Amino acid sequence: xxxxxxxxxxxxxxxxxxxxxxxxxxxxxxxxxxxxxxxxxxxxxxxxxxxxxxxxxxxxxxxxxxxxxxxxxxxxxxxxxxxxxxxxxxxxxxxxxxxxxxxxxxxxxxxxxxxxxxxxxxxxxxxxxxxxxxxxxxxxxxxxxxxxxxxxxxxxxxxxxxxxxxxxxxxxxxxxxxxxxxxxxxxxxxxxxxxxxxxxxxxxxxxxxxxxxxxxxxxxxxxxxxxxxxxxxxxxxxxxxxxxxxxxxxxxxxxxxxxxxxxxxxxxxxxxxxxxxxxxxxxxxxxxxxxxxxxxxxxxxxxxxxxxxxxxxxxxxxxxxxxxxxxxxxxxxxxxxxxxxxxxxxxxxxxxxxxxxxxxxxxxxxxxxxxxxxxxxxxxxxxxxxxxxxxxxxxxxxxxxxxxxxxxxxxxxxxxxxxxxxxxxxxxxxxxxxxxxxxxxxxxxxxx
Numbered sequence: 001x002x003x004x005x006x007x008x009x010x011x012x013x014x015x016x017x018x019x020x021x022x023x024x025x026x027x028x029x030x031x032x033x034x035x036x037x038x039x040x041x042x043x044x045x046x047x048x049x050x051x052x053x054x055x056x057x058x059x060x061x062x063x064x065x066x067x068x069x070x071x072x073x074x075x076x077x078x079x080x081x082x083x084x085x086x087x088x089x090x091x092x093x094x095x096x097x098x099x100x101x102x103x104x105x106x107x108x109x110x111x112x113x114x115x116x117x118x119x120x121x122x123x124x125x126x127x128x129x130x131x132x133x134x135x136x137x138x139x140x141x142x143x144x145x146x147x148x149x150x151x152x153x154x155x156x157x158x159x160x161x162x163x164x165x166x167x168x169x170x171x172x173x174x175x176x177x178x179x180x181x182x183x184x185x186x187x188x189x190x191x192x193x194x195x196x197x198x199x200x201x202x203x204x205x206x207x208x209x210x211x212x213x214x215x216x217x218x219x220x221x222x223x224x225x226x227x228x229x230x231x232x233x234x235x236x237x238x239x240x241x242x243x244x245x246x247x248x249x250x251x252x253x254x255x256x257x258x259x260x261x262x263x264x265x266x267x268x269x270x271x272x273x274x275x276x277x278x279x280x281x282x283x284x285x286x287x288x289x290x291x292x293x294x295x296x297x298x299x300x301x302x303x304x305x306x307x308x309x310x311x312x313x314x315x316x317x318x319x320x321x322x323x324x325x326x327x328x329x330x331x332x333x334x335x336x337x338x339x340x341x342x343x344x345x346x347x348x349x350x351x352x353x354x355x356x357x358x359x360x361x362x363x364x365x366x367x368x369x370x371x372x373x374x375x376x377x378x379x380x381x382x383x384x385x386x387x388x389x390x391x392x393x394x395x396x397x398x399x400x401x402x403x404x405x406x407x408x409x410x411x412x413x414x415x416x417x418x419x420x421x422x423x424x425x426x427x428x429x430x431x432x433x434x435x436x437x438x439x440x441x442x443x444x445x446x447x448x
Contacts, residue, residue: 007067007070007265007266007268007269008062008063008064008066008067008070008265009054009055009063009064009066009067009261009262009265010262010265010266011063012053012054012055012062012063013046013048013054013258013262014046015053016048016051016052016053016054017031017045017046025049025051026049026255027047027049029044029047031044031045031046031047031048032044032045033045043259046258046259046262047257047258047259048258049255049258054258057082057084057252057256057261058245058246058248058249058252059245060082060245063265064082064261067082067261067264067265067268068080068081068082068232070268071232071234071264071268072234074200074268074271075200075207075209075218075232075234076209076210077209077234077235077236078235078236078237078238078241079234079235079238079241079244080232080233080234080235081093081232081233081235081244081245081248082231082232082261082264083217083229083230083231083232083233083248083252084229084230084231084252084253084256084257084260084261085229085231085251085252085253085256086219086221086228086229086230086231087112087114087192087194087217087218087219087231088112088114089231089248089251089252090217090218090231090232090233090248091112091114091115091118091192091217092114092118092121092248092250092251093233093244093247093248093250093251094190094215094216094217094233095115095118095119095122095124095160095162095190096118096122096247096250096251097215097240097243097244097247098159098160098188098190098214098215098240099122099124099159099160100159101122101123101124102123102124102125103124103125103157103158103159103160104124104125104126104127104155104157104158104159105119105124105125105126105127105158105159105160105161105162106126106127106129106148106151106152106155106158106160106161106162106187107119107126107127107128107129107161107162107163108128108129108131108143108162108163108164108173109128109129109130109131109140109419109420110131110140110141110143110164110167110419111162111164111192111420112164112192112194113411113413115162115164115192116387116411116420116423116424117391119387120387120388120390120391120392120424121388121391122388123386123388124387124388125386125387126162126387126423127151127154127155127158128423129143129144129147129148129151130147130378130380130419131143131419132144132147134302134303135169135171135301135302135303135305136299136300136301136302137315137341137372137375138315138339138340138341138342138372138375139169139171139301139341139342140167140169140171140419141171142171142172142173142174142303143163143165143173143178144173144174145174145177145178145180145181148161148178148181148182149181149184152181152182152185152187153185156185158185158187159187160182160187160188160189160190161178161181161182161187161188161189161190162190162191162192163175163178163189163190163191163192164191164192165191165192165193165196165208166193166195166196166199166305166306167195168195168337168344169301169305169309169311169342169344170195170301170305170306170307170308170309170311170344171301171303171304171305172206172303172304172305172306175189175191175208175211175212175213176205176211176212179211179212179213180212183212188214188215188237188240189208189212189213189214189215190213190214190215190216191208191213191215191216191217192216192217193207193208193213193216193217193218194217194218194219194222194231195219195222195223195306195309196208196218196223196306197218197219197220197222197223197224197232198223198224198279198308198348199306201271201275201276201279202279202283202306202307202308208234208236209234209236212236213234213236214235214236214237214240215233215234215235215236215237215240216233216234216236217231217232217233217234218231218232218234219231220232220264220267221263222346223308223346223348224267224270224271224348225263225267225270225348225350226260226263226264226267227257227259227260227263228260229257229260230260230261230263230264230267232264233248275349278349279308279349281349282308282347282348282349282351283307283308285347285351285353285356286307286308286309286310286347287307288356288360289310289345289356289359289360289363290310290311290312292360292363292364293312293313293363293366296363296366296368296369297316297368297369298312298313298316298317298366298369299313299316299369299372300313301342308346308347308348309344309345309346309347310344310345310346310347310359311342311343311344311345312342312343312345312363313341313342313343313369313372314338314339314340314341314342314343315340315341315342315370315372315373316369316370316371316372317366317367317369317370318367318370320340321338321339321340321343324338324343325338325343327362328343328359328362330362331358331359331361331362331365332358333345333355333358333359333362341375345359376434376435376438378419378421378435379421379429379431379432379435381408381422381423381426381427381428381429381432382426382427383423383425383426383427384407384425384426384427385407385424385425385447386425387423387424387425389425390407390408390409390410390424390425390447391409391410391424391425393409393447393448394447394448395409395410395445395446395447395448396445396446396448397443397444397445397446398443398444398445398446399442399443400433400436400437400441400442400443400444401433401437403428403433403436403444403446404428404429404430404432404433405427405428405429406427406428406446406447407425407426407427407428407446407447408422408423408424408425408426408427408428408444408445408446408447409424409445409446409447410424410444410445411423411424412436412439412441412444421435421436421439421441422436422444428444428446
């Protein structure tokens with residue numbers, strides 16, 4: 001891999017800073033460190049707007065365009081579009097590129113809230129493919145290619161297939177087989193790869209641009225050293241590239257954050273400096289932690305998954321999710337997420353040996369594992385109203401036990417990693433009410 005020292009956007013921003021212009025433009029701090037927050041003093045001079053020399057995100061023809069070209073070369077895409085609005089902005093853009101109002105989209109049920117919101121705002125009609133439960137109890141599992149194939153055969157009018165891979169637990173579906181199924185039917189595959197920007201360096205065929213996705217989003221900030229909000233939309237199908245910037249501008253801020261974009265720019269230099277070796281060591285350290293849990297008799301997720309996520313069983317510990325988190329904090333560890341079944345600890349090469357030592361100490365102090373409690377099977381509510389109408393219409397809050405027979409006005413999900421219990425426009429049944437309450441939701445928004 002080419003090793004970069006000077007990255008294009010940072011170089012342009014530095015050149016602008018050194019000119020010492022009187023800044024009669026946004027932002028209001030004028031590039032001066034005002035002592036408001038000493039820790040951020042170095043950021044203010046580089047917090048710019050679209051002035052001469054530093055380019056404009058949605059009309060890039062300078063250093064931002066060069067940055068995007070380097071990202072495309074790095075990931076092997078036909079084109080890459082920078083986002084300072086996270087993968088949410090990329091997901092909105094993907095759906096707007098591939099679909100038109102009223103279109104059907106085949107979608108895995110294990111998806112992020114932002115995708116559901118975008119589908120509603122765009123007036124799309126989702127047809128859900130449910131996960132198979134193969135990763136273990138309390139997890140969604142994988143989207144099976146044969147189920148995607150069946151959905152495509154039942155809905156030949158579908159405009160696209162939408163997949164989340166890996167999911168929040170790092171569980172990975174067979175993206176290549178799903179891409180092949182979509183392409184046999186002449187449909188593009190859209191992949192929410194928000195948690196997988198690093199997969200390019202973990203083995204061949206793991207990143208969506210390598211297994212045939214037409215569009216995918218990477219939340220660089222989730223797993224790489226990038227400021228929160230830094231993401232990229234990768235385009236595998238050249239026919240979708242022409243309108244990508246325009247579609248993204250429909251949803252994105254006209255004042256994208258330059259510090260976020262600069263952090264993406266500098267990350268290119270980081271990735272060119274032995275990142276693969278660093279990541280390999282991270283996988284080994286994560287494996288040692290999970291192995292310690294397994295040696296005590298605790299269950300681990302099953303099947304292919306991202307090994308930089310440490311996934312530990314809370315259900316067998318005897319602790320509630322809140323108690324489990326508090327116990328971790330007692331050892332100086334803050335987890336990414338925990339529910340009644342599992343805890344997720346997201347690791348990267350920036351975690352230190354001391355970080356892992358603390359987690360190992362926590363695991364050694366855990367009691368012997370209890371049997372995994374019986375899990376409720378997800379119910380499959382019926383859609384009785386268009387997603388958009390349910391989301392944007394009048395609504396009221398009701399106690400869950402009084403919501404039977406009503407139509408959900410919003411998505412209800414054990415946030416963020418679980419299978420949504422109910423989606424906007426779906427009718428709430430007796431089984432839905434039970435699952436809502438078992439998942440800790442005692443009120444629900446319903447259509448008036």
